[in-house]
Amino acid sequence: MRKLFLFVLFAVLSFSSFAEEDWGWWNELHGWKTGMPGWRNWIIISPAYLGPNALPVPEVKKGFFLNESEFALTASTHFHSGDPTQDISGRLFIPFAKGKIAVEMYGVMMEHYAYTEEIRNERFSRDKDGKGAAIGDFYFSTLIQLTRDRKFPNTLFRMALRTASGGKLDAARYSDAPGYFFDVSSSKDFGTRESLLFRPYGMIGFYSWQTNDELMLQNDALLYGLGTEWEHNSWRLGASWSGYHGYKNTGDRPMQLNFDLRKDFSKSAISLQYQHGLHDWLYKTLRFSFIWKFNAVK
Template structure:
C-alpha cells in the first residue's frame, strides 16, 4: 500500500506539472492570442528557419555508380554564430545488378544543438532554453545507371525520399514532414595523364517537401549542382557548387560550396568534407568520415 501511495502521488505531480506547462513567454513574444492559428502554423518549413540537417541540399552525384558496398560513419560540426550544432550520421550504400542499380540509406543518428535567443525567436521555436538533442530524418534513395563508359557522358538517375522521422519539431530542428527528390547527373572523364583523372560533372533535378501552409501544402524547388573531380593514386579531391531554388522565397533557396578530400584503400576509406553556405543555409560545416568497403552484391 505504501508503494502504491507513493506511485499515485508521483503520478499526480507529473500530471499536474504537464497540465501547468506555461507557454505565456512564447505567446507574449509572438503576440499569440486565443483563436489564432496553432503554434505549428507559425513555424517556417524551409532550410533558412530550421536546423542544418532539416532540409539539406542532397549530395551532388557524379554520373556513375561505384562497384563496392560501403558503410560510412560521419562526425560533423556545423559552425554558426547563433546555432552551433554537432552530429553523428551514417550511410549505407549497396550496388547490385552488376553495378547498374544501387540503394542508399542515410540519416543523422544523434544531433546536439545550442542556439541563441535571437535564433529561437526568429524561428518561432518553443524550446525556451534553446539547448538539447534530436534524432534526424531517414533518407532512402534508388540509383540507376543509364549510361556508362560509352561515347556519351556517364548518366545516373536518382530518386530519393525523406521520412518525417526527425525529432524536436517543437524546437525548429526538423520539418516533421515528408519529402522527395529526383535528379539526373552527368560526367565525363576529360583525360588521363600519369594516373591523374579530371572529371567535370553536373546535376539537375527536382526537390519537393510538405509544409504547414494550408493554402500551399507543398514547396517545389529546382535542384542543381556542378562540380569537378581530380583523382590520382586512390586520392580524390572534389569541389562542387549546389543548391535548390524553392518557389516561396521564404528561406527555401539554399546554396553552398562543397569540398572533399578522400583516400581509398582496399577495404576502407576516409574523407574530409567542408561545406560553405552561401544563401539560406548559413553554416560552415566540417565532416570527418570513415568508410568500410565490401564486395558488391551481384
C-alpha cells in the same frame, strides 16, 4: 469522497495553470492569443529557419557509382554564430545488378544543438533554453546507371524519399514532414587515374517537401549542381556548387559550396568534407567520415 473530488479538481486546475504559464513566455513574445493558429503553424518549414540537417541540399552525384558496397560513419560540426550544431550520421550504399542499380540509405542518428535566444525567436522555437538533442530524418534512394564508360557522358538517375522520422519540430530542428527529390547527373572523364584524371560533372533535378501552409501544403524546387573532380591513384579531390530554388521565397533557396578529399585503401577509406553556405543556409560544415568497404551484391 467530496474531499477527494476537490483534491483531484485542484490538482487538474493547478496542472493546467502550470502548463499555460509554462508557455506564457512564447505566447507573450509572439503575441499569441486564444483562437489564433497553433504554434505548429508558426514554424517556417524552410532551410533558413530550421536546423542544418532539416532540409539539406542533396549530395551532388557525378553521373556514376562504383560497384562497391560501403558503410560510412560521419562526424559533423556545423559552425554558426547563433546555432552551433554537432551530429553523428550513417550511410549504407549497396549496388547490385552488376553495378547498374544501387540503393542508398542514410540519416542523422543523433544531433546536438545549442542556439541563441535571437535564433530561437526568429524560428518561433518553443525550446526556451535552445539546448538539446534530436534524431534526424531517414533517407532512402535508388540509383540507376543509364550510361557508363562510353562516348556519351556517364549518366545517372537518382530518386530519393525523405521520411518524417526527424524530431524536435517544437525546437525548429526538423520539419516533421516527408519529402522527395529526383535528379539526373552526368560527367565526362579526361586522362587516367595513374597520371591525373579530370572529371567535370553536373546535376539537374526536382525537390519537393511538405510544409504547414494550409493553402500551399507542398513546396517545389529546382535542384542543381556543378562541379569538378580530380583523381590520382587512390586520392580524390573535388569541388562543387549546388543548391535548390523553392518557389515560395521564404528562406527556401539554399546555395552552397562543397569541397571534399578522399583517400581509399583496400577495404576502407577516409573522407574530409567542407561545406560553405552562401544563401538561406548559412552554416559552415566540416565532416569527417570513416568508410568500410565490403563485397558488392552481384
